[in-house]
Amino acid sequence: MKIINNNSLLWLAAVIISASSCSSSPNQDAPQPKAQPVQVRVETPSLSSDNSITVTGQVEPVHTAHISTRVMGFITAIKVNAGDHVSKGQVLVTISNEDILAKLAQADAMLSSASAAYQSAEKDYQRFTNLYNQKSASAKELDNVTLQYQAAKAGVRAAEQMKAEARAMLAYTNITAPFAGIVAKKLADAGSMANPGMPILIIEQEGNLQVNASVPETEISRIKLKSPAAAWVESLNKSFTGEVVEINPSSIGSGGQFLVKISLPQEAQASLYAGMYARVRINTNGAPSSMDQETVLVPLSAINRIGQLDALYTVSSQGTALLRYVRLGKIYGDKVEVLSGLNSNEGFIIKAGGKLYNGVPVKAASL
Structure with missing residues (x-):
């Protein structure tokens, strides 16, 4: 039988005590904290x-005017800038008019000459009419004088029309606002050459905006005039109610998309700007769809x-x-x-x- 020495006993006791102390660690059995709900x-x-149609659209003014001139000439002045408010009849643009003023002076001179010729022919006509009545002038002489008188009268009318045309052309050199609104775009500057039909300014009517939306051909038959609609403007995070006020009956040139215009309430006008995008939901008033x-x-x-x-x-x-x-x-x-x-x-x-x-x-x- 082997005899265990004192050193071995001491070492064995130390190992047992250490294992016992480790197994009784207070952190080992501690509960884990639960996540708070x-x-x-x-x-x-x-x-x-499914009794509505959702389409995208854009806020646009009801009335928009592309301001251009009917005469060719250099722009001498543009009296407004983008963002300016204008009133109806206010002068916006002036075009050089020296050549038109010369035509107007020429028309005045021609009218003066025609008026003088008319006055002379009128006196001759009256004189020969009296002579003819007194049997002192022949019918042929009276006919000749009558023709001269009528030609002189027509010459006056022609000169008057030429003067009116020159006045009208002169008026086109001062371009005025067709209605009260705001200048949306300025497309030219002073010194540029203006050509007939070339836009110089774009005027938009204030306080009268609507949403123009494109509706596919598969859904256009479900929409009627005065159908209720709601326009969601994401940039403002707001929704506005309105109704369908116009339906374009043709999609030619628009890729099968029909233009539908939706009115907007008056309280929405102050916060909206032309060009904002909107999602429009149009109530079809129970009209059946492909997915009912x-x-x-x-x-x-x-x-x-x-x-x-x-x-x-x-x-x-x-x-x-x-x-x-x-x-x-x-x-x-x-x-x-x-x-x-x-x-x-x-x-x-x-x-x-x-x-x-x-x-x-x-x-x-x-x-």
């Missing part, structure tokens, strides 16, 4: 029957863009956030159609009080 607001999708079914709609604010995919958060059966990828369709104002990935009776997270990610506990609350 994120407060969220949960909603269900809204449903809408309910549409699942969710707010655009609930959609998360992840790369090239769209997703939103739902609540799992364990009470955690669950990222759900969805396929989107048409946009209706501040809402978007969900084609797949979310049922009409499923709830989704519209707002969260903290950061959301897959698996984080959530708690419904009124946010």
Whole structure:
């Protein structure tokens, strides 16, 4: 039988004590802290029957004037700049008019000469008429004088028309505003050569804007005059109501797109600018469409863009956030159609009080 020495016993005892102290570490069995649930607001999708059409459009003035001249000449002055307010009849542009003034002076001289010839012919006509009545002039002489008188009278009328034409041409050298509005664009400067039909300024009527939208040929038959419409202007994050005021009956030259004009309320005019883009939803008043079914709609604010995919958060059966990828369709104002990935009776997270990610506990609350 082997006898264990004292040193071996001491070493064995130290190992046992060390193992015992390690196994009784207080940190080993401490519970891990649980993640605090994120407060969220949960909603269900809204449903809408397919009785409307959504198209894109642009805010444009009802009345727009492209200011140009009818005469050729150098622009001597442009009295307004882009952004200036103008009143009806205000002089906007002046064109050089020296040649027209010369034509007007020539017309005046011709009118004076024609008037003198007319006065002389009139006296001869009256004289020969009296002589003919007194049997002192023949009928042939009276006929000759009558023809001279009528020719002189016609000469006066021709000279008057020439003078009126010169006056009209002179008036075209002072271009005035056709209506009160604002200068949208300035397309030329003083010293440039103005040609007939060449735009110099673009004037837009203020406070009278509308939305011009293009509707495809597959949907145009569903739209009627005075159909209710709503225009969502994303740059302002606002929606305005109106109605269809004009439907262009032809799509020639527009690639199968029909121009539809939608009025805007007066309270919207101050905040809108021509050229803003809008999404327009036109009510078809129950006219049937190619897809007569309910549409699942969710707010655009609930959609998360992840790369090239769209997703939103739902609540799992364990009470955690669950990222759900969805396929989107048409946009209706501040809402978007969900084609797949979310049922009409499923709830989704519209707002969260903290950061959301897959698996984080959530708690419904009124946010």
